[in-house]
Amino acid sequence: GAVVSQHPxxxxxxxxxxxKIECRSLDFQATTMFWYRQFPxxxxxxxxxxxxxxxxxxxxxxxxxxxxxxxxxxxxxxxxVTSAHPExxxxxICSASPAGGSYEQYxxxxxxxxxx
Amino acid sequence: GQNIDQPTEMTxxxxxxxxxxCTYQTSGFNGLFWYQQHAGEAPTFLSYNVLDGLEEKxxxxxxxSRSKGYSYLLLKELQMKDSASYLCxxxxxxYIPTFGRGTSLIVHx
Numbered sequence: 492g493a494v495v496s497q498h499p500x501x502x503x504x505x506x507x508x509x510x511k512i513e514c515r516s517l518d519f520q521a522t523t524m525f526w527y528r529q530f531p532x533x534x535x536x537x538x539x540x541x542x543x544x545x546x547x548x549x550x551x552x553x554x555x556x557x558x559x560x561x562x563x564x565x566x567x568x569x570x571x572v573t574s575a576h577p578e579x580x581x582x583x584i585c586s587a588s589p590a591g592g593s594y595e596q597y598x599x600x601x602x603x604x605x606x607x
Numbered sequence: 608g609q610n611i612d613q614p615t616e617m618t619x620x621x622x623x624x625x626x627x628x629c630t631y632q633t634s635g636f637n638g639l640f641w642y643q644q645h646a647g648e649a650p651t652f653l654s655y656n657v658l659d660g661l662e663e664k665x666x667x668x669x670x671x672s673r674s675k676g677y678s679y680l681l682l683k684e685l686q687m688k689d690s691a692s693y694l695c696x697x698x699x700x701x702y703i704p705t706f707g708r709g710t711s712l713i714v715h716x
Contacts, residue, residue, distance in 0.1 A: 534694065534708040535650070543661070578671075584649050595640070596704065598649035 493519050495587050499598030504575055505607055510569045512602045514585030520565040521587035525596060529582045541568045554607075565590070571598040609633040611707035613695050618713045619685055625695050627680045627710045635700025641669050642694040644709065650694055653680070672673045684714075691715045 505512050514524055523542055527535040528561040539545040539560050547560035558561075559571040572579055582603055586596035610632040619625040631639070633714040642650035646656035656662055656678060661668040680693055692711050696704035 509673070532711075535706045537703070537705070540703060575715075583645075595652065595655060601647075601649045603647075 493587075493589060493597040494573060495521075495557055495585065495597045495599040497585055500600060501603045501604060501605075502560050503605045503607060506576055507574055509571055509573045510575055510604060511569055512585070512604075513569070514568045514587070515598055516566045516587040516589075516597070519587075519589045521568075521586045522565065522590045524562055524568040525586045525588075526560060526568075526570050527584045527586070529601075535584065538570075572604065575604070577606045580604055580606045609697055609699050609705040610676075611695055611697055611705060613693075613707045615708070615709045616713070618715065619678070619682075621685055621714055621716050622685060623685050624681065624683050625675075625685060625712065627682070627695075627712065629678045629680070629695030629707060631676050631678070631695070631697045631707075632660045633676075633697050633699040633705075636673060637698040637700070638700050639669075639671055639678050640696040640698070640704055641667075641678075642696065642706075644692045644694060646692075653693075685714050687714050 496515045498513045512542045526538045529535050539547045539549045541560050541562040543562050543565050549555045562568040584601040586598045612630045617689040641653040654669035661670045666683045671678045692709040694709045695707040700703045
Protein backbone atom coordinates (compact mmCIF):
# COMPACT_ATOMS: atom_id res chain seq x y z
CA GLY A 492 0.00 0.00 0.00
CA ALA A 493 0.90 3.67 -0.21
CA VAL A 494 3.29 4.81 2.50
CA VAL A 495 3.70 8.29 3.88
CA SER A 496 6.48 9.15 6.26
CA GLN A 497 6.70 12.08 8.59
CA HIS A 498 9.72 13.46 10.40
CA PRO A 499 10.29 14.07 13.23
CA UNK A 500 7.81 11.92 15.11
CA UNK A 501 8.25 13.92 18.27
CA UNK A 502 9.78 17.32 18.92
CA UNK A 503 10.09 19.59 21.92
CA UNK A 504 11.04 23.19 21.33
CA UNK A 505 11.23 26.41 23.25
CA UNK A 506 8.72 29.19 22.85
CA UNK A 507 9.73 31.59 20.08
CA UNK A 508 11.67 29.08 18.01
CA UNK A 509 10.66 27.54 14.68
CA UNK A 510 10.11 23.88 13.90
CA LYS A 511 10.03 22.19 10.50
CA ILE A 512 8.07 19.01 9.89
CA GLU A 513 8.61 16.94 6.75
CA CYS A 514 6.05 14.79 5.00
CA ARG A 515 7.12 12.37 2.27
CA SER A 516 5.20 9.98 0.05
CA LEU A 517 7.58 7.05 -0.28
CA ASP A 518 6.15 4.96 -3.09
CA PHE A 519 3.82 7.22 -5.02
CA GLN A 520 3.61 10.72 -6.37
CA ALA A 521 1.31 13.05 -4.51
CA THR A 522 0.01 16.08 -6.33
CA THR A 523 -1.86 17.10 -3.21
CA MET A 524 -0.83 16.91 0.41
CA PHE A 525 -2.85 17.94 3.44
CA TRP A 526 -1.79 19.20 6.82
CA TYR A 527 -3.97 18.56 9.85
CA ARG A 528 -3.79 19.42 13.51
CA GLN A 529 -5.42 17.32 16.17
CA PHE A 530 -5.89 18.27 19.80
CA PRO A 531 -6.56 15.56 22.41
CA UNK A 532 -9.92 13.84 21.94
CA UNK A 533 -10.72 16.11 19.01
CA UNK A 534 -11.09 15.33 15.35
CA UNK A 535 -8.65 16.18 12.63
CA UNK A 536 -8.77 19.84 11.73
CA UNK A 537 -7.58 20.63 8.23
CA UNK A 538 -5.03 23.43 8.28
CA UNK A 539 -4.09 23.69 4.63
CA UNK A 540 -4.06 21.95 1.29
CA UNK A 541 -0.77 21.90 -0.50
CA UNK A 542 -0.39 21.39 -4.25
CA UNK A 543 2.98 20.72 -5.79
CA UNK A 544 4.50 23.82 -7.31
CA UNK A 545 1.87 26.26 -6.11
CA UNK A 546 0.93 28.15 -2.96
CA UNK A 547 -0.91 26.31 -0.26
CA UNK A 548 -4.59 26.96 0.39
CA UNK A 549 -5.15 27.70 4.05
CA UNK A 550 -8.35 27.06 5.97
CA UNK A 551 -10.10 29.93 7.64
CA UNK A 552 -8.46 30.91 10.90
CA UNK A 553 -5.07 29.39 10.07
CA UNK A 554 -2.31 31.99 9.85
CA UNK A 555 -0.32 31.43 6.70
CA UNK A 556 2.62 33.49 7.98
CA UNK A 557 2.84 31.35 11.08
CA UNK A 558 2.41 27.96 9.43
CA UNK A 559 4.60 28.01 6.36
CA UNK A 560 3.98 25.23 3.87
CA UNK A 561 6.23 24.29 1.01
CA UNK A 562 5.44 21.56 -1.50
CA UNK A 563 8.60 21.57 -3.59
CA UNK A 564 8.24 18.16 -5.22
CA UNK A 565 5.66 15.44 -5.86
CA UNK A 566 6.95 13.50 -2.87
CA UNK A 567 7.76 16.15 -0.26
CA UNK A 568 5.86 18.80 1.64
CA UNK A 569 7.09 20.68 4.68
CA UNK A 570 5.28 22.55 7.44
CA UNK A 571 7.23 25.11 9.43
CA VAL A 572 5.71 26.38 12.65
CA THR A 573 7.29 29.78 13.15
CA SER A 574 7.70 31.55 16.48
CA ALA A 575 6.07 28.64 18.25
CA HIS A 576 3.98 29.21 21.37
CA PRO A 577 2.75 26.68 23.94
CA GLU A 578 -0.73 26.81 22.40
CA UNK A 579 0.78 25.42 19.18
CA UNK A 580 1.50 22.19 21.04
CA UNK A 581 -0.50 19.56 19.21
CA UNK A 582 -0.39 16.45 17.04
CA UNK A 583 0.35 17.44 13.45
CA ILE A 584 -0.53 14.92 10.76
CA CYS A 585 0.07 15.09 7.04
CA SER A 586 -1.63 13.08 4.37
CA ALA A 587 -1.11 12.62 0.68
CA SER A 588 -3.41 11.81 -2.20
CA PRO A 589 -2.02 9.90 -5.17
CA ALA A 590 -2.19 11.61 -8.52
CA GLY A 591 -5.35 10.64 -10.37
CA GLY A 592 -6.93 9.09 -7.26
CA SER A 593 -10.30 9.64 -5.64
CA TYR A 594 -8.78 11.91 -3.02
CA GLU A 595 -8.29 8.87 -0.85
CA GLN A 596 -5.74 10.00 1.68
CA TYR A 597 -2.80 8.13 3.11
CA UNK A 598 -1.69 9.50 6.44
CA UNK A 599 1.75 9.95 7.86
CA UNK A 600 2.42 8.72 11.40
CA UNK A 601 2.09 12.22 12.84
CA UNK A 602 4.38 14.59 14.72
CA UNK A 603 3.85 15.36 18.38
CA UNK A 604 4.95 18.97 18.96
CA UNK A 605 5.45 20.26 22.47
CA UNK A 606 6.34 23.92 22.94
CA UNK A 607 7.74 24.78 26.37
CA GLY B 608 -20.22 23.86 4.23
CA GLN B 609 -20.41 20.37 5.59
CA ASN B 610 -21.79 18.97 8.80
CA ILE B 611 -20.89 15.48 9.99
CA ASP B 612 -22.38 13.86 13.06
CA GLN B 613 -21.39 10.63 14.78
CA PRO B 614 -21.70 9.40 18.36
CA THR B 615 -18.92 10.42 20.70
CA GLU B 616 -18.43 7.09 22.40
CA MET B 617 -19.64 3.50 22.22
CA THR B 618 -18.86 0.39 24.21
CA UNK B 619 -19.20 -3.23 23.15
CA UNK B 620 -18.22 -6.71 24.24
CA UNK B 621 -15.46 -8.79 22.70
CA UNK B 622 -16.91 -11.10 20.03
CA UNK B 623 -20.01 -8.97 19.52
CA UNK B 624 -21.12 -6.78 16.60
CA UNK B 625 -21.22 -2.99 16.74
CA UNK B 626 -22.61 -0.44 14.31
CA UNK B 627 -21.24 3.11 14.25
CA UNK B 628 -23.51 5.60 12.52
CA CYS B 629 -22.60 8.75 10.66
CA THR B 630 -24.99 11.34 9.28
CA TYR B 631 -23.91 14.18 7.09
CA GLN B 632 -25.06 17.26 5.26
CA THR B 633 -22.96 18.42 2.37
CA SER B 634 -23.10 20.49 -0.76
CA GLY B 635 -22.00 18.06 -3.42
CA PHE B 636 -20.91 14.53 -2.69
CA ASN B 637 -17.86 12.64 -3.89
CA GLY B 638 -17.63 9.83 -1.40
CA LEU B 639 -17.55 8.87 2.25
CA PHE B 640 -14.55 7.44 4.06
CA TRP B 641 -14.11 5.56 7.32
CA TYR B 642 -10.79 5.65 9.14
CA GLN B 643 -9.56 3.94 12.29
CA GLN B 644 -7.30 5.84 14.64
CA HIS B 645 -5.58 4.38 17.68
CA ALA B 646 -4.57 6.80 20.40
CA GLY B 647 -1.44 8.73 19.52
CA GLU B 648 -1.32 7.36 15.99
CA ALA B 649 -2.40 8.59 12.58
CA PRO B 650 -5.64 7.38 11.00
CA THR B 651 -5.63 4.31 8.79
CA PHE B 652 -8.01 3.86 5.88
CA LEU B 653 -10.85 1.38 6.31
CA SER B 654 -13.37 1.98 3.55
CA TYR B 655 -14.66 4.25 0.82
CA ASN B 656 -18.29 4.40 -0.37
CA VAL B 657 -19.48 6.51 -3.25
CA LEU B 658 -22.52 4.47 -4.33
CA ASP B 659 -25.45 3.34 -2.20
CA GLY B 660 -25.19 -0.04 -0.59
CA LEU B 661 -23.01 -2.21 1.55
CA GLU B 662 -19.29 -2.75 1.04
CA GLU B 663 -17.91 -5.73 2.91
CA LYS B 664 -14.25 -6.17 3.73
CA UNK B 665 -13.52 -8.95 6.17
CA UNK B 666 -14.84 -8.17 9.64
CA UNK B 667 -15.63 -4.59 8.63
CA UNK B 668 -18.49 -3.44 6.41
CA UNK B 669 -19.60 0.05 5.45
CA UNK B 670 -23.01 1.14 4.24
CA UNK B 671 -24.09 4.30 2.45
CA SER B 672 -27.43 5.90 1.67
CA ARG B 673 -26.89 9.11 -0.25
CA SER B 674 -30.55 10.11 -0.21
CA LYS B 675 -30.60 9.92 3.58
CA GLY B 676 -27.13 11.39 4.12
CA TYR B 677 -26.33 8.35 6.22
CA SER B 678 -23.60 5.80 6.59
CA TYR B 679 -22.62 3.17 9.09
CA LEU B 680 -19.55 1.12 9.83
CA LEU B 681 -20.27 -2.40 11.01
CA LEU B 682 -17.64 -4.28 12.98
CA LYS B 683 -18.15 -8.01 13.53
CA GLU B 684 -16.44 -10.46 15.87
CA LEU B 685 -15.02 -7.62 17.90
CA GLN B 686 -11.51 -7.95 19.22
CA MET B 687 -9.82 -5.96 21.98
CA LYS B 688 -7.52 -4.38 19.39
CA ASP B 689 -10.59 -2.82 17.74
CA SER B 690 -10.72 -0.33 20.61
CA ALA B 691 -9.97 2.91 18.79
CA SER B 692 -11.53 6.04 17.42
CA TYR B 693 -13.47 5.66 14.15
CA LEU B 694 -13.61 8.71 11.93
CA CYS B 695 -16.25 9.35 9.30
CA UNK B 696 -15.07 11.71 6.55
CA UNK B 697 -17.12 13.11 3.69
CA UNK B 698 -15.77 14.38 0.41
CA UNK B 699 -17.97 17.16 -0.88
CA UNK B 700 -17.92 19.32 -3.96
CA UNK B 701 -14.31 20.32 -3.43
CA TYR B 702 -13.22 16.67 -3.19
CA ILE B 703 -11.36 17.42 0.01
CA PRO B 704 -12.76 15.24 2.82
CA THR B 705 -14.06 16.82 6.00
CA PHE B 706 -13.71 14.70 9.12
CA GLY B 707 -16.26 14.13 11.84
CA ARG B 708 -15.22 14.28 15.50
CA GLY B 709 -14.81 10.53 15.65
CA THR B 710 -16.46 7.79 17.69
CA SER B 711 -14.38 6.31 20.48
CA LEU B 712 -15.10 2.56 20.63
CA ILE B 713 -14.24 0.70 23.80
CA VAL B 714 -14.22 -3.08 23.56
CA HIS B 715 -14.30 -4.89 26.89
CA UNK B 716 -13.88 -8.60 27.67
